[in-house]
Amino acid sequence: MQAGLTFTLWKEIVMMLHIPGVLSREQVQAMRASLPASAWTDGKETVGEQGAQVKRNRQLPASSPLRQQLGDIVLAALARNPVFFAAALPLRIEPPLFNCYEGGEHYGLHVDGAMRKQHDGSYLRTDVSSTLFLCDPEEYEGGELVVVDTYGTHEVKLPAGDMIVYPSTSLHRVEPVTRGARICSFFWTQSMVRDDARRGMLFELDQTIQTLRGRIGDCAEVLTLTGHYHNLLRQWSEA
Numbered sequence: 001m002q003a004g005l006t007f008t009l010w011k012e013i014v015m016m017l018h019i020p021g022v023l024s025r026e027q028v029q030a031m032r033a034s035l036p037a038s039a040w041t042d043g044k045e046t047v048g049e050q051g052a053q054v055k056r057n058r059q060l061p062a063s064s065p066l067r068q069q070l071g072d073i074v075l076a077a078l079a080r081n082p083v084f085f086a087a088a089l090p091l092r093i094e095p096p097l098f099n100c101y102e103g104g105e106h107y108g109l110h111v112d113g114a115m116r117k118q119h120d121g122s123y124l125r126t127d128v129s130s131t132l133f134l135c136d137p138e139e140y141e142g143g144e145l146v147v148v149d150t151y152g153t154h155e156v157k158l159p160a161g162d163m164i165v166y167p168s169t170s171l172h173r174v175e176p177v178t179r180g181a182r183i184c185s186f187f188w189t190q191s192m193v194r195d196d197a198r199r200g201m202l203f204e205l206d207q208t209i210q211t212l213r214g215r216i217g218d219c220a221e222v223l224t225l226t227g228h229y230h231n232l233l234r235q236w237s238e239a
C-alpha cells in the first residue's frame with residue numbers, strides 16, 4: 001500500500017507538477033495589456049528541424065526588449081517560489097519566452113532539444129520544461145498541453161497565473177486552438193539533478209520533511225531526514 005501511494009505521488013505530483021499562483025491576477029493582467037497583437041512573430045525561431053515541421057504558433061522574438069522585460073517579471077516570480085525551487089532544483093534558467101496560439105494554431109508531438117545555445121555562447125541542458133498560463137481556460141477552446149510519459153498521457157490547461165512543470169525528456173504537444181487565443185510563457189531549466197527520478201525522489205522527500213516539521217516540529221528524526229536530503233543532493237548534484 002505504501003509503495004503504491006508513493007508511486008502515485010511521484011507520478012502525479014512530481015512528473016507533472018502544478019504550481020498555482022506563480023503570478024498574481026494583477027501581474028497577469030498587466031502582462032496581457034502590454035502585449036500588442038503586432039508583437040508576435042513565427043514561433044519557428046527557437047526550434048530545431050523536427051520541431052519546425054510540426055510547430056504552428058507565434059512567439060515574441062527572443063531578442064525583443066518586451067520579451068526581456070516580461071521574462072524578468074517571470075524570473076522574479078520564480079525566485080520567490082519555494083515549490084518551484086524544490087521541484088526543479090534550478091542551476092540555470094533560460095530567459096522565459098512567450099507564445100500565442102489562435103485560429104487553429106498548434107504544436108505537434110515533439111521532444112524539446114536537449115542542449116540550447118545561450119547568448120553568451122554557452123549551452124544550457126534542458127532538464128525541466130515549464131509552461132506558465134497567461135489566459136484562463138474559458139477564454140479559448142482547445143490548446144491543451146498534452147504530455148506523454150512512461151505512465152500515460154496527461155492533458156493540462158490551467159488558470160491564468162498557474163504553471164505546470166514537467167520533465168523535458170517527455171514527448172508533448174499543444175492541441176489546436178479553435179476559439180480565442182492561448183497565451184503562455186515557457187522556459188527551460190537546467191537542474192542541479194539531471195535525472196528525473198532522482199529529482200522526483202528529492203522533491204517528495206523535501207515536501208514530506210516540510211509536512212513533518214509543521215506537524216511535529218524540529219525533532220531529532222526530522223533533523224536526520226533533513227540530513228539525508230542534503231547528503232543525497234550532495235551525491236547527485238552537478239552544481
Ligand code: NI
Nearest residue numbers: 110111112172
Ligand atoms: Ni516543447
